[in-house]
Structures are given as structure tokens and as C-alpha cells.
Amino acid sequence: MTRDDALASFNKSFEGKILNKTEFCGETTYTISASDLREIAKFCQDELSFDYLIDITSIDNFGEEPRFEIVYHLYSMPHAVHLRLKLKVPEDVAAADTVSDIWPTANWHEREIYDMMGIKFNGHPNLRRILMWDGYPFFPLRKDFPLAGLPSEMPDVAFTKVTPLEGGPFVTVPSTATSKDREPRARPPEL
Amino acid sequence: MPETRSTAYDSKIEGNVIFTRFDAALNWVRKNSLWPMPMGLACCAIELMAAAASRFDIARFGAEVMRFSPRQCDVMIVAGTVTYKMALAVKRIYEQMPEPKWVIAMGACASTGGMYRSYAVLQGIDQLLPVDVYISGCPPRPEALLAGLMKLQEKISRERSLRRQKPELVERVEEALA
Numbered sequence: 001m002t003r004d005d006a007l008a009s010f011n012k013s014f015e016g017k018i019l020n021k022t023e024f025c026g027e028t029t030y031t032i033s034a035s036d037l038r039e040i041a042k043f044c045q046d047e048l049s050f051d052y053l054i055d056i057t058s059i060d061n062f063g064e065e066p067r068f069e070i071v072y073h074l075y076s077m078p079h080a081v082h083l084r085l086k087l088k089v090p091e092d093v094a095a096a097d098t099v100s101d102i103w104p105t106a107n108w109h110e111r112e113i114y115d116m117m118g119i120k121f122n123g124h125p126n127l128r129r130i131l132m133w134d135g136y137p138f139f140p141l142r143k144d145f146p147l148a149g150l151p152s153e154m155p156d157v158a159f160t161k162v163t164p165l166e167g168g169p170f171v172t173v174p175s176t177a178t179s180k181d182r183e184p185r186a187r188p189p190e191l
Numbered sequence: 192m193p194e195t196r197s198t199a200y201d202s203k204i205e206g207n208v209i210f211t212r213f214d215a216a217l218n219w220v221r222k223n224s225l226w227p228m229p230m231g232l233a234c235c236a237i238e239l240m241a242a243a244a245s246r247f248d249i250a251r252f253g254a255e256v257m258r259f260s261p262r263q264c265d266v267m268i269v270a271g272t273v274t275y276k277m278a279l280a281v282k283r284i285y286e287q288m289p290e291p292k293w294v295i296a297m298g299a300c301a302s303t304g305g306m307y308r309s310y311a312v313l314q315g316i317d318q319l320l321p322v323d324v325y326i327s328g329c330p331p332r333p334e335a336l337l338a339g340l341m342k343l344q345e346k347i348s349r350e351r352s353l354r355r356q357k358p359e360l361v362e363r364v365e366e367a368l369a
Binding site: 131132133145146147150156157160161163165 | 312
């Protein structure tokens with residue numbers, strides 16, 4: 001099965017459920033609705049042999065509605081095809097269905113997203129924080145969480161303090177200028 | 192011919208007796224056998240391992256016995272980034288070490304948080320533990336660790352150990368002498 005066969009089969013099966021389709025560097029990204037996720041994920045795994053879930057990532061489009069996006073990066077080992085699934089999650093829901101029974105590796109990816117972004121996964125067998133400790137009150141990768149952190153205190157478990165940024169944040173400027181102009185320095189946030 | 196007899200010392204062991212202060216002897220023993228607690232938390236631990244291996248050979252300074260039980264350690268070498276999640280565990284391990292004990296903050300992260308100006312990283316282990324020697328570098332070369340160890344040895348040799356650890360004994364002696 002080539003990439004075109006896989007895409008054709010996908011398009012045929014989910015006509016009307018594909019909200020958006022983009023091509024970039026020979027890789028296809030489908031935007032789907034959160035309610036169709038499990039059906040589509042099962043189809044990708046069982047019928048299209050996307051047997052490898054490379055990663056699940058999440059994006060915080062702070063200030064936009066819907067606020068969150070979850071991105072599933074799929075790969076088919078037998079056919080060497082990449083596929084990306086995106087779905088939007090509004091802030092008041094902040095939850096999606098788990099795919100950890102379809103790809104077991106999703107277990108820890110979903111825990112990481114829950115830990116860092118605060119998106120819950122319905123049906124997850126063990127949805128606990130994975131990097132921060134149980135009871136940490138914030139979701140650090142959300143855009144409204146300050147870079148310096150916020151104070152928290154759990155006696156005998158852990159504590160956090162606000163970090164002195166000393167004029168920072170220290171930002172690298174992407175450009176073709178010399179490394180002296182690009183290097184990380186304390187710059188005003190609008191730059 | 193009058194009979195002679197040795198009084199001040201036995202001539203058989205002449206040259207083998209050294210007079211010194213008790214503190215100096217105690218410190219000399221301690222500083223040349225510092226058993227480290229290798230608190231390896233990041234890449235500094237790789238340099239710590241290199242310092243212990245044949246090329247740099249920390250055994251030349253008596254600190255080769257890395258102990259993984261805090262109860263057998265003298266000096267904690269905090270080598271790496273101390274996250275808030277790890278911070279209280281480091282403190283607890285430090286508290287389990289027997290007195291006298293010392294702390295080396297190895298590298299930028301352990302000393303100040305280093306490049307991690309972040310919500311997740313403790314900005315220097317000196318916020319939790321009394322640090323004796325800071326070593327700069329990211330990570331420091333093994334020579335820097337050895338230099339830090341020698342600095343700590345100098346510091347130990349200046350300590351007033353008996354007065355610090357047995358103040359009652361020193362007081363009693365001073366009263367008796369007064």
C-alpha cells in the first residue's frame with residue numbers, strides 16, 4: 001500500500017468527517033472532530049496499518065477559540081507513510097478520548113499532556129501527572145503560566161518558588177544576522 | 192660512670208613521634224579520606240565519573256570510595272540540576288549523612304540553577320543545604336572537581352573540629368586548666 005492508497009482509503013471512509021486537509025513536505029495532516037477520534041484511530045491502526053504512534057503533542061492557542069489542539073503523529077512501519085491527525089479542544093471541555101488501548105504508547109504521552117497542558121483523557125487507565133508531582137496546582141506549558149513559575153508548597157513532598165529572571169527571559173532571535181545579534185539575551189517580549 | 196636513662200622519649204622510637212594539636216591530627220585524618228556521596232543528577236555526573244576513573248583518579252586525594260548509602264559518606268557532591276521534584280529528596284539524603292559532613296555544589300546548575308531559569312528547577316542547592324565549595328563550569332572538567340576537592344581539604348584542615356563537635360568536653364578541660 002502506498003501513501004496515495006492509504007490517503008484514498010482514508011478519504012473514502014471518512015468523507016464528511018474530515019474538517020480540513022493540508023499537505024506539507026509530502027506529509028498529510030487531517031483535522032478531525034474530537035468525537036470521531038476513536039473511530040478514526042481504530043481504522044488507522046486496523047485497516048491502514050498505522051502501527052506506530054510516534055508522538056502526541058498539544059498546542060495552546062491562547063486567546064483563540066477553541067483554545068487547545070492535540071496532534072497525533074502516526075507512522076506506518078510496513079508502508080513507510082506518515083500521517084498527522086489534529087483535533088481542536090475548547091477550554092471549557094479540556095478533554096479528549098484516550099487512544100491508549102489502540103496504541104499502548106499513548107498512555108504516557110497522554111499523561112504528559114495532562115500534566116503540562118491540563119487536558120484530560122476520557123477512559124485513560126491511569127491519568128496521573130508524569131513529570132510534576134501529584135498535587136502540583138498548575139499546568140506549566142499553558143501560555144498563561146509565567147515562565148518564572150508560581151509559588152507552591154506541599155509539605156514533605158515538594159515546593160516551588162518564583163525564579164529570578166534577572167532581566168530575562170533570554171530569547172534567541174531567528175534570523176540570518178551574526179551570531180552576536182542572534183544569541184540569547186534579555187530582550188523585551190515583543191521582539 | 193653515672194648511669195644514664197632516657198626520660199623524655201624512648202631513643203628506640205626517636206624520629207617516629209610527632210607532636211601536634213589534636214584538631215590538626217583529626218583534620219588530617221578526615222581530609223585525606225573523604226568518602227563522597229555521588230549525588231549525580233545530570234551531565235555533571237559524567238564528569239564526576241571521569242574524575243573517579245583512571246585518567247584523573249580522584250583516589251590520589253583519598254576520595255575514591257563513592258558510597259551509595261548516605262550513612263557511610265562524608266561529603267555530598269551535588270552534580271547536576273536539582274529540580275524541585277528532587278530537592279527534598281536531596282535534602283533528606285543529606286540529613287541521613289553522619290556528622291561531620293560537607294557539601295560540594297558541582298557545576299552551574301547545582302550552584303545557581305544555571306541556565307534553567309524555569310518553574311521546575313531549584314535555583315541553587317544552597318537554598319536547602321550549607322554548601323562548602325562551589326565549582327563553576329557547565330559541566331566542570333574533572334580537574335575543576337579535583338581543585339574543588341583540594342579547596343575543601345584546605346577548609347577542613349582549618350576547622351576547629353573538637354570545639355565544634357564536643358563543646359562540653361572543651362569547656363570542661365578549659366575549666367580544669369583555669
